[in-house]
Amino acid sequence: xxxxxxxxxxxxxxxxxxxxxxxxxxxxxxxxxxxxxxxxxxxxxxxxxxxxxxxxxxxxxxxxxxxxxxxxxxxxxxxxxxxxxxxxxxxxxxxxxxxxxxxxxxxxxxxxxxxxxxxxxxxxxxxxxxxxxxxxxxxxxxxxxxxxxxxxxxxxxxxxxxxxxxxxxxxxxxxxxxxxxxxxxxxxxxxxxxxxxxxxxxxxxxxxxxxxxxxxxxxxxxxxxxxxxxxxxxxxxxx
Numbered sequence: 094x095x096x097x098x099x100x101x102x103x104x105x106x107x108x109x110x111x112x113x114x115x116x117x118x119x120x121x122x123x124x125x126x127x128x129x130x131x132x133x134x135x136x137x138x139x140x141x142x143x144x145x146x147x148x149x150x151x152x153x154x155x156x157x158x159x160x161x162x163x164x165x166x167x168x169x170x171x172x173x174x175x176x177x178x179x180x181x182x183x184x185x186x187x188x189x190x191x192x193x194x195x196x197x198x199x200x201x202x203x204x205x206x207x208x209x210x211x212x213x214x215x216x217x218x219x220x221x222x223x224x225x226x227x228x229x230x231x232x233x234x235x236x237x238x239x240x241x242x243x244x245x246x247x248x249x250x251x252x253x254x255x256x257x258x259x260x261x262x263x264x265x266x267x268x269x270x271x272x273x274x275x276x277x278x279x280x281x282x283x284x285x286x287x288x289x290x291x292x293x294x295x296x297x298x299x300x301x302x303x304x305x306x307x308x309x310x311x312x313x314x315x316x317x318x319x320x321x322x323x324x325x326x327x328x329x330x331x332x
Contacts, residue, residue, distance in 0.1 A: 100198035101147025115149040117198035137206035145180040147171035177282040182274040197262035200306035213265040224258040224297040234260035244295045249283040
């Protein structure tokens with residue numbers, strides 16, 4: 094199964110700390126954050142990664158094109174900002190197989206991907222989203238589920254909501270969903286695609302893990318504390 098990682102954001106809020114590289118390449122313990130994310134996926138057998146790059150894409154291309162070994166890295170370049178869904182559409186021809194993983198390149202949440210895949214397949218879902226208990230919800234997508242864990246509502250970065258769950262930024266998609274995304278234009282997962290998908294078979298996979306992102310200097314510092322505490326060592330990516 095392919096993993097599509099969204100790496101194209103400009104990371105404006107983090108530039109006070111990281112201004113010479115795209116946000117997913119910010120370093121923790123001398124490793125790009127993106128390496129840590131990829132490591133976590135490798136533990137579940139993923140070996141082919143499509144990196145959707147935009148801002149400073151050459152930094153991502155130069156780093157990962159030099160990696161030779163068990164993993165395959167494919168760079169999907171955005172020549173203009175395409176948004177989160179538009180970036181996936183731009184990479185459509187590179188995606189193999191009917192089911193693929195999508196993950197934000199600037200956040201980390203521990204999840205059992207094998208259990209997630211089995212759960213998604215058992216429900217014949219068009220899209221499944223990893224969700225976790227609400228934390229500081231002001232900057233997160235809030236997700237409402239019914240008793241069967243079907244997604245019945247999604248609010249992007251809403252400060253007032255009764256929802257218990259937040260979007261953890263990890264998804265499984267069926268390739269058929271790509272037909273709902275227009276080509277060569279900016280299109281958002283959160284505000285444009287998800288409202289359409291709510292009418293289909295889409296589910297929230299509930300986990301207990303905490304979500305960490307590196308979108309601001311403060312949250313980057315929190316992510317560093319957590320990931321260093323987990324004793325992440327220099328790259329364990331297979332070579």
